[in-house]
Structures are given as C-alpha cells and as structure tokens.
Amino acid sequence: MWMTDRRYMYLSPGDVAYRLELISKVQGPESAVNYWKGLSIQVKNSHCYGSLLKCYAEAKSVDEAEKLLAEMQDLGMMRSYPYNVMMKLYWETGQVERVHAMYRTMEESGIKPDVFSINILLTVLAAAGNFDGIEEIIKKVDPKIVNWHSHAIVARxxxxxxxxxxxxxxxQESEKQIGRKDERVAYGFLLSMFADLGMSSEADRVWNVYKSKVPACNSMYMCRITALLKMNDIDGAEKAFGEWESRYVHHDIHLTNLLLNAYCAKGLMEKAEALLDEAIAKGRTPHRSTWYSLASGFFQDGQVSKAVDMTRKALACASSRWEPDLTNVLMSLEHFMEQKNVEAAEEMASLLRNLVPLTRDVYHILLQTYVHAGQPVSDLLDRMKKDGFEADEETDKIIAGICQ
Structure with missing residues (x-):
C-alpha cells in the first residue's frame, strides 16, 4: 500500500508528478496513465503533465506523447521542458528532422531554449557531422545557457x-564551465580528450587540478590510468596504480584489470602474472575477464598450457549473463584435440554450455577430438542434432578423418 493511500496524507502536484514517474518505472506506463485518469483537475498542473509526457517518451510512445503535447499547448502549459522531452524522443526514435522542427517551434513560440535544449540539438548536429550548424548554435546562443557538457559534445x-x-x-571552453557538482564526470572527460590528443602535460595538469579540488575516487583513477595507457605510458599507469593502492582500503579488481590488460597486450606476461598473484595475496577475487585476458595474453605469448588453464578458470567462475568471445575457447579445444584429450574437451564444452549454447564450430572441434582419439561419435552427433545442427559437408569430412 502507498503511504498516500491513507486519507490523512495530502498529495501536492509535485508529489503527484514524482509518483507518476515512479509508477511508470515500476509498473509500466499503462499503470501511470490509469493513475493519471483518477486524479482531480486541481493537481494536474504543468509539472504533472510534464511527468506524464516523460512517461510516454521513455516508453517511446510517440503518438501518445504528441497528443498530450497538443493538450498542454491548448492549456497554455508550454515551457522548455516539454519541447526538450519531445526533441529527445524524436532523436531516440530516429526522427531527426522533427528534432529540428521542434526546436524551431520553440523559438517561434517565444520560449527560450535551456541548456538541455541546446545539448540535444548539438548532439543531433554532431551525429550528422553538421559542423557549420554546431558553430552557428554556439555563436548564437547566450553563453550563460551552455555548460561544460555543451562544449564537450562539440569537442568530441x-x-x-x-x-x-x-x-x-x-x-578549453568546456574546462572553463566546470562547476562543483560536475567535477568528477567533467574532469574524467578532459583526461580522456587530452589523452586522445596525446597531450600528456595537459592530462597531468587536469589530474592535479582535479585532485586539488576533490579526493580522487576509484572511477577517477580508472579514468587516469586509462588515459595514461591511451598515451602508451605504462610507467605512468603503474605509478597511478600504486598511488591508488596506497590510498584505498576497498579495492576494485577492474583497476587491476586495466593494468593487467595492458601488460598482456604488450606481451609482458611475467608482470601480468605477478600483478594477479599480488592481488590474490591481498584477498581480491579475480573477475572472469581477469582470467580471460590472461588467457589471451598467454596464447599470444605461445604459453598454451597456461592459456588453457586461464580459459578454464574464466568459464568456471562466470555467471550465465556472460557471453564470452569464443576465440580462447576454440584455441583451448584445438589444444585438447591435438592431445586427443576427449575428457578435457568435454569438460570445457560443459563449462561453456552453462553460459551459452554450443556453436557448430565448438561441436566440430569436439568431433575432431573424438575422431583423433578413436572414440565413437554417435552420441555426440545426436547432441549436435538436438541443438539444431544437422551434419553438413564439413561434419562428414571430420567423421571420415580427412579434415585437417
């Protein structure tokens, strides 16, 4: 029961607007509409209408949103918010021209766009590569309206x-506009952009400015390390990682993975192993992606046995929500096929089956393993068929033992 279902609880229009959005999120837009229909006219002000419009927009109900917008226009409830909601809805449903039309209608109606209006329009222009349009908007609009994100859209x-x-x-314009509530996201953006530009000194400056204002958190250390790795600065990334480790009690394995992935990409497998061993010694639990990245690195380094072991560990600790890239799995199965190790191949296939359906490629390597080991294949072919894979020409070649 809602607390407001009690008779002594009064609902203000603001409460109603919030409740509409909450009902839509939890029970769906139809429930929100039913709730709306039971409301008195007295509480249906512009904020409530705006909330219902947002419910329709989030459900991508263009027709219903347009009907409600027309009603709001008739009631004289138009301000920038309804226009923003419709612009965003048209953008998300691929109706780009209607975004521009809605913006023009807003201007022609004498309603000033706000920062959200400008940012939606800039996003649309940026996606279309309309740089003249972008520059025209930036020159035309009141500088007090735009924020750091407006210039960030332009920069990107x-x-x-x-x-x-x-x-x-x-x-540079974006940095000038950064306010206190935006600092984490905004400085993270600047770090990424200066890294893309290869401007390491500017990235260092931004990092130091950020740390002087706000205590750096895990997500910002991720931005910092990612930026350094973009610039191929392994030494700097190791230094930032060490700084992060020295400051935080609650560690995030994702930061460890960033550095580990960089080591694997460069073939620095001893460093990668040492990093993981140290993390485990400190009581941290490797993620499925930790093991899988190590597997990729070991395969590239020619250390197949270790790669196969890491692949097995990744599959074993993964949940059913993970759909792994099958490259490491297929290479592991090929290793088992060369060893004629049917048991190990079946074990890995079973781990994979817990996550995703087996593919024809997986079945074919299993078949090759059975053939090379001289094992009967009738049961495996039945499993293949049950999973929707009829024998094809390649299947027949494998069974005949002539597929290399």
Whole structure:
C-alpha cells in the first residue's frame, strides 16, 4: 500500500508528478496513465503533465506523447521542458528532422531554449557531422545557457572529424564551465580528450587540478590510468596504480584489470602474472575477464598450457549473463584435440554450455577430438542434432578423418 493511500496524507502536484514517474518505472506506463485518469483537475498542473509526457517518451510512445503535447499547448502549459522531452524522443526514435522542427517551434513560440535544449540539438548536429550548424548554435546562443557538457559534445564531434584544433578550443571552453557538482564526470572527460590528443602535460595538469579540488575516487583513477595507457605510458599507469593502492582500503579488481590488460597486450606476461598473484595475496577475487585476458595474453605469448588453464578458470567462475568471445575457447579445444584429450574437451564444452549454447564450430572441434582419439561419435552427433545442427559437408569430412 502507498503511504498516500491513507486519507490523512495530502498529495501536492509535485508529489503527484514524482509518483507518476515512479509508477511508470515500476509498473509500466499503462499503470501511470490509469493513475493519471483518477486524479482531480486541481493537481494536474504543468509539472504533472510534464511527468506524464516523460512517461510516454521513455516508453517511446510517440503518438501518445504528441497528443498530450497538443493538450498542454491548448492549456497554455508550454515551457522548455516539454519541447526538450519531445526533441529527445524524436532523436531516440530516429526522427531527426522533427528534432529540428521542434526546436524551431520553440523559438517561434517565444520560449527560450535551456541548456538541455541546446545539448540535444548539438548532439543531433554532431551525429550528422553538421559542423557549420554546431558553430552557428554556439555563436548564437547566450553563453550563460551552455555548460561544460555543451562544449564537450562539440569537442568530441570535432575530434572524431579529425579537426583537432577546433576540438582543443572546445575542450578549453568546456574546462572553463566546470562547476562543483560536475567535477568528477567533467574532469574524467578532459583526461580522456587530452589523452586522445596525446597531450600528456595537459592530462597531468587536469589530474592535479582535479585532485586539488576533490579526493580522487576509484572511477577517477580508472579514468587516469586509462588515459595514461591511451598515451602508451605504462610507467605512468603503474605509478597511478600504486598511488591508488596506497590510498584505498576497498579495492576494485577492474583497476587491476586495466593494468593487467595492458601488460598482456604488450606481451609482458611475467608482470601480468605477478600483478594477479599480488592481488590474490591481498584477498581480491579475480573477475572472469581477469582470467580471460590472461588467457589471451598467454596464447599470444605461445604459453598454451597456461592459456588453457586461464580459459578454464574464466568459464568456471562466470555467471550465465556472460557471453564470452569464443576465440580462447576454440584455441583451448584445438589444444585438447591435438592431445586427443576427449575428457578435457568435454569438460570445457560443459563449462561453456552453462553460459551459452554450443556453436557448430565448438561441436566440430569436439568431433575432431573424438575422431583423433578413436572414440565413437554417435552420441555426440545426436547432441549436435538436438541443438539444431544437422551434419553438413564439413561434419562428414571430420567423421571420415580427412579434415585437417
């Protein structure tokens, strides 16, 4: 029972607006509409209408949202918020021209766009590569309206287009607009952008500015280490990792994985193993991706036995929500096939089956293992068929023992 179902609880229009959105999230938009229908006219102000409009937008109900918008227009409830909701809805449903039309309607109606209006429009222009349109909006709009994110959208668009000079100017404007409540996300963006530009000194400066204002947290150390690795600065990443470890009691294996992945990519397998051993010694639990990254590194380094062991550990500790890239699994199965080790191959296939359905490629390597080991294949072929894989030409070749 809702607390407000009690007679002595009064609902303000603001309470109703919040409750509408909550009902929509928990029970779905139809329940929110039913609740709306039972409300008195007195509480149905612009905030409540705006909340119902948001419910329709989040459900991607374009027709219903447009009907409600027309009703709001008739009631004189239009402000920037309904326009923003509709612009976002049109953008998310691929109706780009209607985004622009809605923005023009807002301007023609004498309603000033706010920062959300501008940011939606900039996002649409950036996606279309309309750089003239982007620059026109930035020049035209009141500088007091835009925020750091507005300039961040512009910077990312110019960066992706290879216009690094314009991207840098937008980054600099973005930094000027950073407010206290935005610091973590905004400085994380700046770190990433300066790393993309290869400007290590600027990335260092931004990191030091951030730390002087806010105690650095796990997510920001992830940004810092990621930025350093983008610039191929392994030494700097190790230093940042060491700093993070010295400051935090509650550690995040994802930060360990960042450095471990970098070691594996560069073939520094001794360092990768030592890093993992140290993490385990400190009581941290490796993630499935930790083991799988190590497996990839060992395969690339030619250490197949270790790679197979790491692949097995990744599959064993994973949950059913994980769909692994099958490269390591297939290479492990090929190793078992060469060893004629049917038992080990079946064990790995069983671990994989707990996560995802077996593929034809997996079945074919299992078949090769059985054939090479001189084992009967009739039961395996039945399992294949049950999983929807009829024997094809390659299957027949494997059974005949002529597939290399």
């Amino acid at each position: 668009a110019f960066m992706e287009a290879g216009q690094q000079g314009k991207a840098l100017r937008a980054i």
